Amino acid sequence: MPVNSPYAELLDRMPIEQHEIVILGSTTRYWVYGPADAPLTIVIAHGYRGEHHGLEPVIAQMPGIRWIGPDMPGFGESTPLTEVPHSIDGFAKWLTAFIDVLGLNGTAVTLGHSFGTIISSKAIADGLKTPALILINPISTSGLKGPSKFATILTVAFYRLAGRLPDRVGDLLLKRWIVVQFMSSVLAKSRDRELRRWIHDQHHTYFNNFASRDSVVEAFEASVSSDVSTYSDGVTVPTLLVAAELDDITPVQAHRDLVASMTDARLELLMGVGHLIHYEEPELAAAAIHTFLVEQGLFGELPSEANSATQSGVAGNGSESGTESSQQ
Template sequence: MSVHSPYAELLARMPIERHEIVILGSTTRYWVYGPVDAALTIVIAHGYRGEHHGLEPVIAQLPSIRWIGPDMPGFGESTPLTEVPHSIDGFAKWLTAFVDALGLTGTAVTLGHSFGTIISSKAVADGLKTPALILVNPISTSGLEGPSKTATKLTVAFYRLAGLLPDRVGEFLLKRWIVVQFMSSVLAKTKDRELRRWIHYQHHTYFNNFASRDSVVEAFEASVASDVSTYSDGITVPTLLVAAELDDITPVQAHRDLVESMTDARLELLMGVGHLIHYEVPGLAAAAIHSFLVEQGLFGDLPPEATTVQSNIESGAEPSAP
């Protein structure tokens, strides 16, 4: 049974187009949101086992921007990479080639979420030209050093077991309802029962949309092999970190240390939320992104329907969805 999205009405006001392109052997499906003639384009790299739907609550808050949300290779509707491995380096090469193929090199802002923050950071450090970098729920240090070390070690062991078992058995384990539900329940911090119900529905609907056991395990190994700090020395563009006080994967101090080590970075810390900023407080994330873009001279005023989002950022109050 479907659960109505609290952000559906905002999203329904935006034009959305589906396209596909072959990049490094992956038939990459991607979605374009917003006006064709928008003054600013943002290209998204989503989180691990996620897909383009995940960032839609944030996208819906800023309809004057042109957003491009691909399903990364091996996830959602995109096929796996064949010319490079599903490593951070492979995904970064894919992201750079994707942006270049769309003719957006040097003009589109790059936004990464969770696992996508590592990929986008690696791509920018390796030469992807972008006017700015936005990292939502950044993996600022190794997950093995995060607040939930025991849970992380158990997760690593689980994925490695899934990778060692016969393919069908490993995939069976990875797609079990209890596995997805446990992850969703741990990460969700909101006390709103209806919002939690929708978050769980999102995870159960999209979290298992991966191409194969091998590609998803390979990508998991990549996700724990490095973090944003691994590539921060090579990032010189203005960078925004939108982080969460209660993130189970990365402690707040790691974000602060990362910002201090970078050439031009700032941290927007959202209180009372964890690793699901994009689901629980997308309005606050959008407001932080908007403020950053305005400061960089990349974006003008908020559209009328989103002005309440901006007014709530300092108070930390998430505006009600229509």
């Protein structure tokens, strides 16, 4: 039985439009949230095996911004790429072309989550113009070097097995209920039973929305082939990293090292949270994003309903859901 989103009421207040466009052979579906005359547009690159719904809890906190959330090629309702491979380079070319076609190159802020942080960083390093970059749960070092060694080895073996099996068998393996539940249970750090139930429902609803076994395995290999640090020398725009203390994929020190190596970057570290910041602490993520955008002169005050929600979610430093800030 579907679980109602805690953020449904906020989302219902926002205008939402659905569109599609063909980019590099992919019929790309995308959703536009917020007013057409908003002073700022943010374009999203979602995480691996995710789609546009994943970042809606963060979007809901900031209704005064125009958000554009595409399903990346091969995921959600978008078809696979046919003119470039499902590699970091291919996805980065797609993201740049998508933003170009919408006439937003140079004006829209770029936001990546998880796998999307690698893609957006690569795109910017290769010439995508943006006034600022926001990275949520960034892959700041190789996904093969994460703090949970056993889980990493198991995950790599699983996807490579799925890639070697016959198509139908590999597809069934990837979509097994127990596989999705295990992943969701490992990544969720909240002790709130209702919140965990909703997170699991989100993953069971959307995690298997991929076009084919081949495209999802190709994208997995891309996700472990590089990381944000691979492209950070080419990222000179103001950059915000919203990272998590308990992230199973990237250790905290890797985020600090990345910020120290970048031209203009700051780190907001959320305490007591893991790789699902967008589900577990979207209010804190929105607060960090809002502060960053104001500091960059890109956005003003939040509407009152989002501001009050954000303020109620912020705890002091060192508490379970608090934040730690650092800046290069």
